[in-house]
Amino acid sequence: MVSVLKNIIIIGLVVLGIHFQGCETKITSENNSNALLISQSELIVYKAPDEAPANTTYSVFVRYDGGEWIDLHEYNAEVDGGYLKEPIHHMAFVTFDSDFSKRIDVKVIKNSGTINDVKIRPAIKGIKPTVKGDSILFSITSPQKLSVEVNGDLHNNLMVFANPLETEQPDPKDPNVIYYGPGVHKIGGDGQGTLHLESNNHVYIAGGAIVYGTLSAFGAQNVSITGRGILSGSMYTDHAYPHPGGKGLIGFLGVHNSKIEGIILLNTVTWNIHLYGCDNITCSNLKIMGWTINSDGINPQCASNIMIDDCFIRSYDDCISIKMNYGAGEWYSSRTDKNITVQNCIFWTDQGRSILIGPESYSPKEAVFEDITIKNIDILYNKNYDVDWAKGALAINLGDGAIARNITFEDIRVDQLGEKSNLICLTMDKYTYNVSEGKLMENIRFNNITLNSEQNFKNFIYGLSDSNMIRDIQFNNLKINGEEIKDAGQGWFEVNEFTENITFK
Secondary structure, three states, X not given: OHHHHHHHHHHHHXXXXXXXXXXXXXXXXXXXXXXXXXXXXXXXXXXXXXXXXXXXXXXXXXXXXXXXXEEOOOEEEEEOOEOOOOOOEEEEEEEXXXXXXXXXXXXXXXXXXXXXXXXXXXXXXXXXXXXXXXXXXXXXXXXXXXXXXXXXXXXXXXXXXXXXXXXXXXXXXXXXXXXXXXXXXXXXXXXXXXXXXXXXXXXXXXXXXXXXXXXXXXXXXXXXXXXXXXXXXXXXXXXXXXXXXXXXXXXXXXXXXXXXXXXXEEOOOOOOEEEEOOEEEEEEOOEEEOOEOOOOOEEEEOOEEEEEEOOEEEEOOOOEEEEXXXXXXXXXXXXXXXXXXXXXXXXXXXXXXXXXXXXXXOOXXXXXXXXXXXXXXXXXXXXXXXXXXXXXXXXXXXXXXXEEEEEEEEEEEEOOXXXXXXXXXXXXXXXXXXXXXXXXXXXXXXXXXXXXXXXXXXXXEEOOEOOEEEEEEEEEEEEEOOEEOOOOOOOOEEEOOOEEEEEEO
């Protein structure tokens, strides 16, 4: 009671604009009573709008270097629904910013039930919580994206998004800036509209803002979408097939020299971010959560020079799917996905693949996937669809006469696989979403790949014929459940006769 009273007093002083304990504190408001911003020089907490989705499983507090606790809003993220009209489970998440010049303490209270066990993942972060009764306490000293899991419950976990401070914010008076301040905003009036962006536009979604609707750009350049707020598809009424509209909560078509940075994407009805025919795009520090079928995270398609860095994606489909669908027509001549890097990310796939390269080319021309690097990735969970061709946490599925070459998977840690799921799937065939077979897969490297659980389904490396080969596939330091894998049999790989030079070191 004393702690709660202190928090009320502190927030009251902040509202009055009074400095507390020497910290610089300010309030900003964009003509909205929900626009409260608790801002200290080292820690920023954005007040959620009154209408923000709330999760009551946990109560979460944050403080700077042993100071006073600040109560965070526990947002609700719907997860794991698939083809259903409504989600099955509800994950919580909280968010704040800090300069991390000193430690940040986080306190999590489980509001019902007994705490028997707590895990904070990714495990590589080495965060060991202190548990007392219904309280979980831990500290961090750098920006993090962490899953707090009580009693092994993967469906009702808590995500903690601890952001660095923003380095720049646009001027709301700039004519090129579309500025969404704290509060609720509905594109099209009902939250089901699309805002079409032009060259040099900068959409800024401030912390404490929720924007309902979609963003798109066609043939533009120097487009920016940044901030600490939320872009949501929750106002759409149909979250199962058939999906309304086009592809993408954010859809870029033929966009160049642009970035998407810092925001949260929630409850899309289709792919979250679609990069079609794009060049030189950066996606960084994004937090993406989707529950419906086809809620892919980020899909580069006929794209080049793409950087996906420091993102969290939890989806009911593929987290990253690098495609070559030619559906937009002949206006875009490239048949290559090239120079794509995915790094420093955390993935969680309730059903689908964490990384998928190669499907859906539908091309009358030769398609090439090349010079793709996936590195320093933590896969917290991956459950595959229950069909043989849609397997693998890490998968390359080639069809439509496509070629895949010079692809590296490196420093990837997979914590847990769902039932009937496997680690690696390299195949070349005609699938449900292909019109013909793949042509060639070569020079694929798997370096320092670790699966930290038992396998429950065989791995595949399947060429198709002497003219549709998979060759020069190298595994360096592959570990499965603590065992170093030195050959295909030991790693439960099924390799057919249309492969060549598959090595384990």
